[in-house]
Amino acid sequence: MANFNLTSSKPSALILMGIPGLEAAHIWIAIPFCACYTIGLLGNVMVLFIVGKEQSLHKPMYLLICFLALTDISMSTSVIPKTLCILWFNLKDITVGGCLTQMFFLHMVIVMQSAVLVTMAFDRYIAISNPLRYTTILSNARVVNLGLVCLIRAVLLVLPLPLLLSRLPFCANRIIPHTYCEHIAVAKVSCGDTTVNRMYGLVSAFAVTGLDLTLIALSYGLIIRAVLRISSKTAHQKALNTCTAHLCVILVSYTSCLFSFLTQRFGQSIPSQAHITFANIYVLVPPIFNPIIYGVKTKELRAKVGKYICRR
Structure with missing residues (x-):
């Protein structure tokens, strides 16, 4: 292993090792990472562009889809550019302040995304149980306010993580066996009581996670109760179809998030290469699938995307 991998050119810097044990394949691993990041970025930017451009999509549901797209972009962008620098150019140094900042933004966006998914579930309940009062109960202004509440909650919950770490000393061996500054990975480098x-x-x-x-x-549960009160089977199907996209997004987001978190905490028997690779997949896969899911399952958005593609 090169000496650069073991010592930093900056005494105060931390060293992100990438994927230990797979150094020889770093260049090749970076190619699918870059492709996935680019696809996810383009897909979410397209959703934001179309919803912003089309006046008919300025509705609460599509504002929430935009919030989800923003969290997807922020989550992958907070991690992948630095990861690509490590894998392609061997630029492994990161300042302590930069590491704590990356940690804060990553975990804050994850908490924010979870809150947005809760808000989307509430949105679907209102749309099914009170369709005539939907725009009154959930106006665009109210959705924006809910988004601000989600953001404030995320900031308040995550801010103690970097603040608690910043008060601790870091060891002479400042090597972090990861591609980004995940909370527990950074805490393990500290010589203090964590x-x-x-x-x-x-x-x-x-x-x-439990509350959300x-x-x-x-x-x-309330949605199912409201659907069961509808006598028409066609209305049943239509009501349940409005929830399909949201359920798929929940499955993709929470499954990958919980697996990554639990293996980091309790999966000592899982090889570090597998955990780190999956931790990167977690920040890459939801941003790819979320715009695809909503683009396919949401008829109005699908029509607008088709219109723009055909126009081009």
Whole structure:
């Protein structure tokens, strides 16, 4: 292994190793990473462009889809550019401040995305149970306010993570066996007592995930009850179809998130290469699939996308 991999040219810097054990394949691994990042970025930018351009799409549901697209873009962009620099150009140094900043934005966006998915579940419940009052209950202004609440919650919950780490000393061996500054990976480099950091990270992660999944389950329980009250089978099908895209997004987002989090905490028997690769897939796959899911499942958005593609 090259000496650069073991020592930093900057004494105060941390060293992100990429995927330990797969250094020889870093250049080739970066190619699908770059392709996935580009596809996800283009797909979400297209959603934002079309919704912003089309006046008929200026509705609460599409504003929430835009919020989801923004979180997808932010999540992958906070990680992948630096990852590509590591894999392609061997630029492994990152300042402590830069590492903590990356950690903050990544975890903040993850919490924000979870809150947006909860809001989307509430949106679907209102659309099915009170279709005539939908725009009154969920106006565009109210959706924007809900988005701000989601953002404030995410900032307040995640801000203690980098603040708690910033007060701790870092060891002489500042090597982080990861492609980005994940909270636990950075905490392991510290020479101080990280008990508070680990406990806060664990409790906040389970609290956020548990609360949000409970609210989503409650919303869908109410949705099922509202659907069962509808006598027409056609109306049943139409009502359930409006939830399909959201359920697919929840499955993609939460499954990959929980697997990555649990293997980082408790998966000591899982090879580090597998965990780190999956941790990168987690920030790449949802941004690719989310715009595709909504583009395919949402008739009005699908029609607008088709119109722009045909026009080009």
